[in-house]
Amino acid sequence: MDLDAFRWLLTDEGQALLVRATGLAGTGDELHVQAELRRTASPAAVAAALTQVELRQRARAKFGELADRLYFTPDALEQATRLSVATHRASRYRVFGASTLIDLGCGIGGDLIAASSAGLVCAGVDLDPVRVAVAEANLAALGLPGAVQVADATEVNHHAFDLAFADPARRSGAGRTFNVDDWVPSWTWVEDLLRRDACVKVAPGIPHSLVPADVEAEWVSDGGEVKEAALWSGRTATARRRATVIGSGGLASLTDEDDPGVEEVGVGAVGDYLYEPDGAVVRAGLVTAVAAGVSGRLVDPKIAYVTSDSSFRTPFARGYRVLEQLPYREKQLKAALRERRIGRLTIKKRGVDVAPEALRKRLALAGEEEATLVLTRVGGHGTALLVVPF
Numbered sequence: 022m023d024l025d026a027f028r029w030l031l032t033d034e035g036q037a038l039l040v041r042a043t044g045l046a047g048t049g050d051e052l053h054v055q056a057e058l059r060r061t062a063s064p065a066a067v068a069a070a071l072t073q074v075e076l077r078q079r080a081r082a083k084f085g086e087l088a089d090r091l092y093f094t095p096d097a098l099e100q101a102t103r104l105s106v107a108t109h110r111a112s113r114y115r116v117f118g119a120s121t122l123i124d125l126g127c128g129i130g131g132d133l134i135a136a137s138s139a140g141l142v143c144a145g146v147d148l149d150p151v152r153v154a155v156a157e158a159n160l161a162a163l164g165l166p167g168a169v170q171v172a173d174a175t176e177v178n179h180h181a182f183d184l185a186f187a188d189p190a191r192r193s194g195a196g197r198t199f200n201v202d203d204w205v206p207s208w209t210w211v212e213d214l215l216r217r218d219a220c221v222k223v224a225p226g227i228p229h230s231l232v233p234a235d236v237e238a239e240w241v242s243d244g245g246e247v248k249e250a251a252l253w254s255g256r257t258a259t260a261r262r263r264a265t266v267i268g269s270g271g272l273a274s275l276t277d278e279d280d281p282g283v284e285e286v287g288v289g290a291v292g293d294y295l296y297e298p299d300g301a302v303v304r305a306g307l308v309t310a311v312a313a314g315v316s317g318r319l320v321d322p323k324i325a326y327v328t329s330d331s332s333f334r335t336p337f338a339r340g341y342r343v344l345e346q347l348p349y350r351e352k353q354l355k356a357a358l359r360e361r362r363i364g365r366l367t368i369k370k371r372g373v374d375v376a377p378e379a380l381r382k383r384l385a386l387a388g389e390e391e392a393t394l395v396l397t398r399v400g401g402h403g404t405a406l407l408v409v410p411f
Contacts, residue, residue, distance in 0.1 A: 022094060024151050026069045030092075031158055035070070038062050042070040043089075046078075084131075090162045092155045097129040100188070102222065105267050106241050106248050107135035110186075110220065115139055117218075117257050119183035125174035125214075126188050126206070130156030130167075136186075137165040144182070146172040175206050180217075184257070187214060188222040201231065211252075218255035225250045225304055229262075239263040242301035245339075250304070264305040266336050273336040275302060279310040286312040288319045291346070291399055292330040295320075295408055296338040297369065311337050320399045324372040332411065341393065341408035349396075349403040355384050361407075362388030370396040373403055 029035045038058065045054045058067040076098055080088035083103045093101075102110075114122060114136060122136050127145030129152055137143045137160065147153050148171065156169045179185045189204040189211060201208035211221055215236055225240055225247045232238045237258035240250045244267070253259075260276035286309045298311045303325045312318055314337065317329030327338065334340070347357045358366065364386045368377035373396050395406040 022069055022072060022151065024154060026065060027092070027151060027154055027158075029066065030069050030073065035066070038066060038070045039073060042067070042074050043077075046071070046074045087134075087163070091129075091159045092162070093129055094151060094155060097152055097155070100190070101129055101131040102135075102188070103243055103248055104131065104135065105243050107132045108138070109241065109265065109267060109272060110251065111135040111139035111141070113253075113257070114141060114184055114220075117184065119218075121182045122184050122186060123177070123179045123182040124186050124188075125177060125179065126190070127156050127169060128152050128188065130159045130169065132186060132188070133167050133169070134159060134163060134165060137167045138163075143167040145169040146174055146177055148173055175210055183218065185214060185217070185219040186221070187211065187219070191224055201227075215252060215254040218257055220254075220257060221252045223250045223252055225300075229306065237261060237263060238305070239265055240301040240304040241265045241267065242299050243267040244269075245299065247300035247304055262305045262307060264299065264301040264307050264337065266299050266301055268336055270336065275305070275307050275310050275337055277305075277307065277310075279313070280307050281309060281313050283309055283319065283322055285309070286318050288322050288400070289328070291320055291343060291404070291406065292317070292328045293343055294329045294332055295341045295343055295395060295406065296327040296329065296333075296335070297341070297371075298325050298327065298338045299336075302337050311335065320397065320404075321372065321401065324398055326371055326395075326397055340411050341395070342411050344407045344409060347394070347405040347407055349405045351380070351383065354405055358384060358386060358392075358394075359388070361390060361392070363390045363392045364388035365391040367391075367393040368396065369393065372398045 042058055045057055055067055076093040077088045080093055080098055083101060121142045124133050124145040127133050127147050133143050133145045145156055150171050153169050153171050160167045189206055191204055212233060215233055227250055237253040237260050238250060241248055262277045263274055265274045296315055298308050302308060302311055308325045312327040314335055315329045315333040316331055317327045320326045320328050348354050366386055368381060375396050393408050395408055397404055
């Protein structure tokens with residue numbers, strides 16, 4: 022979508038078309054909907070309206086019901102922060118004591134929305150004029166204050182703000198890149214930004230060795246899925262490693278200060294309960310902190326499973342009651358599952374070379390029972406555990 026098309030969509034005529042397109046979406050096939058809309062609008066205008074309808078539907082996974090009032094571009098929506106994660110980040114800004122924030126590469130304004138909603142005075146810059154226009158429209162749609170302009174983040178003097186936030190583009194000509202040398206702005210620029218009070222959104226797979234000294238790395242999961250990592254610097258850094266878990270019951274965090282290490286929790290045989298740490302915990306290297314929290318131990322020094330003889334509820338791990346250990350060899354495992362009349366099987370694995378879907382087909386399951394099977398290493402040996410979630 023070009024800038025003129027988006028600006029037209031914000032006019033009274035464009036808004037009326039968008040309302041009609043929203044009402045017609047899903048009522049018939051796409052060609053019929055387009056034909057109905059083209060009775061009163063040009064093909065380009067119809068395309069712009071229908072694109073927004075589709076993007077709003079896709080955006081509900083990230084923005085909830087707010088998505089129906091916001092505007093998007095396809096690539097910027099993919100890169101946008103999930104609202105729950107941005108809201109958590111904005112709350113950290115407030116705890117830090119920041120009252121002003123500059124977003125260096127604001128995209129469509131997802132992080133600006135969260136920060137402005139939290140009461141910060143916000144400004145955003147982006148090189149893309151369309152994204153800047155969309156960010157402005159999104160703030161206006163929600164009645165939120167904030168200034169946005171077209172500018173190069175690397176050339177903006179941001180020292181007048183309490184805090185700087187950046188979300189470098191992690192894409193090259195070949196698509197998404199995990200090489201920091203391909204980031205825009207560059208990793209060198211990021212390192213320089215992190216010498217002051219700042220927060221930088223990064224990919225969850227960022228190596229621990231790349232995190233500069235005196236910078237906190239926080240991994241965040243939402244609904245059980247790791248969404249992103251963020252680097253906190255200056256006075257905003259309160260730990261070296263942090264795992265933050267957002268769920269239906271609220272938010273919880275673990276840091277390296279909660280982590281006693283492998284020597285303290287130990288490694289041992291599987292007990293009555295097995296715990297699968299959240300992905301953010303695993304990424305942050307805080308599995309032994311979970312073990313300490315459930316009075317447990319690791320099943321293997323290199324595997325992110327925790328076992329305990331006691332039942333605990335923890336936001337940092339999924340818990341399972343261990344029913345029995347089954348044969349690990351495939352032929353004997355197949356016979357054991359048939360004997361137990363298991364026809365529906367969830368297969369979880371860590372530390373073993375197994376493709377769950379391919380294995381499920383080879384097992385040729387038949388029966389009325391449902392079960393969960395964990396395939397992992399215990400003490401260096403392949404192990405199959407029949408478990409039930411609790």
